[in-house]
Amino acid sequence: MKHMPCAALIGALVLLPSAQAQTPSTPASAPQLPAVTVSASSEGADSGAQQLQQQLATEQTATPGGVTLVDGEELKQRSVTSLADVLRYVPGVWTAAGTTGDGAFLSSRGSNLDATNYDGNGIKLLQDGLPVTAADGNNHNRALDPQAMRYGIVARGANALAYGASTLGGAIDFITPTARDTDSEVALQVGSHGLRQGSVTVGAVNGGFDALVTAEAKQSEGYREHMAQERQSLYANAGWQLGNDAQTRFYASYIHNDQELPGALTRAQWKDDPEQANASNVTGDYRYNVETWRLANKTVLALDADRSLTVGFSYEVQQLYHPIVYSQFFSLLIDTEQRNLGGMLRYQQRLGAHDLLAGLNLGRTEVEGGNYRYTPGGSRSISTRVDNQGESTELFLLDRWQFAPRWTVVYGAQGVAASREARGVTVSNGAVNNPKGDYESVNPRAGLLYQVTSAAQLYTSVSRLYEAPTLYELEDDVRGGDTALDAMEGTVLEIGTRSTQPAGASKWHWDVSVYYAKLRNEILSRDDPASPGTSLSTNVDHTIHAGIEAAVGASVALGGGASIAPLLSLTLNHFKFDGDSLYGDNDLPAAPKYVLKGEVLYRQAGFFAGPTFEVVGERYADFENSYQVDGYTLVGLRAGLSGKDWEVFGELRNLTDENYVSVLTVKDQAATSDAILTPGESRSVYVGARLKF
Template identity: 65%
Template sequence: MDTKFSNSSGAPRLGRRAPGRASTLLLSACSLAPIGAFAQSDEPSPVATVVVTAEAVAEQTRQQLQAEQALNPGGVTLVDSDDLYQRNVSNLADMLRYVPGVWAASGSTGDSTFFSSRGSNLDATNYDGNGIKLLQDGLPVTTADGNNHNRIIDPLAARYISVARGANALTYGASTLGGAIDFTTPTARDSAPELYLSGGSFGQVQGHASVGTVNGPFDGLITAEGRSYDGYRDHQQQERKGIYANSGWQFSEALRTRFYLTYLDNDQELPGSLTREQWQDDPRQAEAAAVAGDYHYNVQTWRFANKTVWDIGADSHLSVGVSYEDQQLYHPIVYAPPYFSLLIDTRQRTAGTSLRYDLRLGDHQLLAGVDYSETTNKGGNYDYEPGQRGALQTDVDNRADSVELFAVDRWQFAPKWTVIYGTQGVVSSRDVKNTDAASGVLTNPNDHYNSINPRVGLIHQLTPDVQLFANLSRLYEAPDNFELQDDACGCDKALDPMRGTVAEIGTRGSQPFGDKDRWHWDVAVYYAKLQDEILSIDDPDAPGTSLSANIDDTIHAGIEALFGASLALDAAGSHRIEPLVNITVNHFKFDGDEHYGDNDLPAAPTYAIKGELLYRHTSGFYAGPTFDVVGSRWADFSNRYKVDSYELLGLRAGLTRETWEVYAELRNLSDKNYVAFFSVKDAAAPDDAILTPGEPRALYVGTRLRF
């Protein structure tokens, strides 16, 4: 990672990758080869006599991220945002299309996405979004209690996205069942100024413009973005605008700092859920109560962060970061006069800090870190009349904090063999204070959660381009405050944390066949046994209503595979075929439960296959079909309500040049009526309104200009 890049002309050169690269960057030969250091930094150190281009800096950052992942003995994926501009990406589900092991679906509005990794969040569909820790530049976005209720990161606001599944997210400071997603912010040193605009069906228009400067030790980049969407259902409109800014200062070759500022204002209507009969009759309709009650989900967010990196020596590095985020939620969600109405009006603040220290000692690469975060959520639940907030129902004053410490040694004890061993310590607390406004009665579930989570893994470098890996790890996740609020006991007794053990084996790499052809793969197989998984049981006072409870034993197992290739059609290699397919097989079950037996867990499909078969030309032109094959899912824990499997076919094409690119994407060619996601119940009835329809036939086009 010490290679320097130069541009003899002195002018900045626009960074573009080769047109034929697959949508998800796998660990390639350069990332699987032995590396001299594994420290992560937000930018490389400049050399006074060398002009470093944006293309070179971006490539060096990518190689650093890949090298870090090559030392992880489990399922990890790196996504390059350059690939996201070759298709329509408006939400997290679009971004995660070619990340195996993650089930993500969007269908309510643009920023409402259900996502689950290795069986996390299977009963909290589209609500608290727990189970995956979200970070920006290694600093937390997910709250201290583990929920993502108010915040999903815009994929196009990142330069690279690292997805570490399950226990493989230990070095990200994550104690979650599903792992972590870290979004690396673009800077003026690795990204050229650009203008992006896309639009298409259902009134979707989105775009952003960025400008930046590099002046000696200083650099700065600011991006303004906006999105407008009418939606393919009634009462589905969205308006979002935001500003992303960062600036860096290089004190010396060894010391640098960067400041980040984000502002987002997102207003969106909620169309609600449909019964099966309504969905079959007219999937574009909205739930009647959502229209009558004018349901909304409006969030204003601003975030400040700083990260400072000190290269103490050639083999020793220290990084320190701090972040602060403030969110205001205005959320009319229930309107059923004269019985009940609900508007949630709360303000959530999260402060966090992160420290990482890495040291290379001979054949050992040591990494230690600590993350601390604290969240407060204050406000209330109110009566609601469309257009106005009514009387206070419940005063909300919730708090959480979390400390996650870890230490890992990556020891190359023999040629081609590396053992990775370490442990994570978690110390956290939850404190939910809900006061009934009418009676003054306080409900206060609270507890402290502590755990030591060991991990051991092994990597065998079979060839310079191919790895075999395995690991045995402990899983742990404490409940979030939403789960404590909805506890089945309705008392002050807190839920227990989720615990388990997972074993994983796999392989990843890239291999040539013939003179001009190459294929690549990333495959992992895992099996986890969990205790006290937080799911839901039936409320005896309101049958069909799910409340949080600990389940004694469950099993989470699966196969995650991504395969791709680049195949020459002519002797010169100018014409190529590039297939890419993401295959995820899920086996999520109760394990001898006294009520549910060995039933399947709901929400995630039994299998999901997403792929494409593109023709690419060295001129930058590409075109080809895309496909989705998704298995059936249960909508309840009792396994009485099944959501059918579906298949989708699409097309996409585009043209890339050094300074511009265009794309067009046609989705759901046959205009198939399917279910994107749904609310989970204990025992769903045929007439329950729980279904969210998927996107009908749609056409999107976009263009990107780089200056």
């Protein structure tokens, strides 16, 4: 693999004009956070919790672009079984459940708008700042359990530079609960479609040592035929405060998930009986069984009052058993082991008016195993041996410079060097398919923050986007042979505003971003007509990704301790080909033109209740824009009651029992007879309870 002079890039950027600056690096009148409150257990908060609080504040208020914070405690007041539930009210992120029990179609700012729903590329996923996304950029069979999340930071698009990402969709960092910020508890949830889910969390703090263990089990029949799921998981972390200047934490997790796949339906099948499974899925017993082990460590050293160093590593092994295609002519069972090794280094320093962050991410992914011909419940024989590997090195530097009392400029760059090699050997004849490529780029970013008042900001930024293909995209190149796809690249411009405004005993907040990105060589995939369930990938010359992302909420005091809390999340999408030789200026498929989600809750003395709603616009299922999927409106209800050490909740979803399409499979030109529609969840009721001890 070729290596670019990334060290020279970092060295040059470090020489910033900071020696003369004397003003504080963080504005004294930074706006308050609308969504996150960091609380400590009865044992008291440690320096790590304080650093976390500072990080959460900085990620939102000192980033010139769209960043959303998600509080895990609030998620425990409603039914949460997948990423779609976690990200329900995050604007700019389109999530839809229905493909698997835990899985969800995930797209941020128009990433991953193609047929490779299993790949999930375009968004860098992390846990405690350490990579969960594989080194080649794919999120295939990744597991981020909402039950094991204390906070989530969603940095959309180029706003993920602080994580070393330059992807179209940005980054999502799940922050693990510890015994210092989470109580020991028992949680149970039951509901429609045979859902039974429970977890036990036990934590302890003893001086500078703390430890937390969570065991969870989940079982569901699913709202469709052949959609049953069984899952067991274990999460643990332990931390030591090594004096006032150092702390380290170890993480361990294990997940065993067995999941049936119901498959997609034709339009006629969907209208007739959305609960049925595709007949091929039942005959072929299509499954998505994953077993995962993960170990990680993160150590933070406070070098002095203004400097800190963070070092971390992670190692993960995932075993995938995935029968996905079966017919009298062709069958496919994927049986692979994926190993991911990741490392990170962060150096942070305050120099007068500058707040500097330099980082290094290292990643290596290996996939070994094969594609098999199989008979359901019977024999199997290997057809292709798979030996893939990807590497990635990301160097980045970010400076937040408050050059005037109300003004902060945020600028920096990412340097990336990556390699991909997908090697497949056809067993019958020894033919080798071996696409491989090296990818290098420097991706600058510059932004400006203006503090209008103590509680309101304006911001703007311009950034370069860059994303190399995943191993799966290389394998699926429509051209075949050993030629590698090009990396996606482009430029994005963003403007926006955010604020939290008090109004007597009430308060309200907003966060609005408008962005426009012009891309070259975006990688898109469509379902292979010769082998349904597999895909073909290609570079597209020019595309446009633009949109408006808005989150608005309030807490309106009614007197007597009561309040009304409305919350509204709006996403407007403009994703199009730009003068393409085949598709002209057609809309890109899969993402709706608009999404409006929200709720209005009445709250008083631990009680809350109110309606929820979701309005989704139409979208296309093909690049030709000949097959349109209608929009839909869902209405629900939420209620709950909590005491000092307990709480209960209930949630009713899809009150009107709307028949709608959740996820779709993208074609080049879809026909009405194509099985490409995945129905959404029917009317459902869930209840849950939590007891702290």
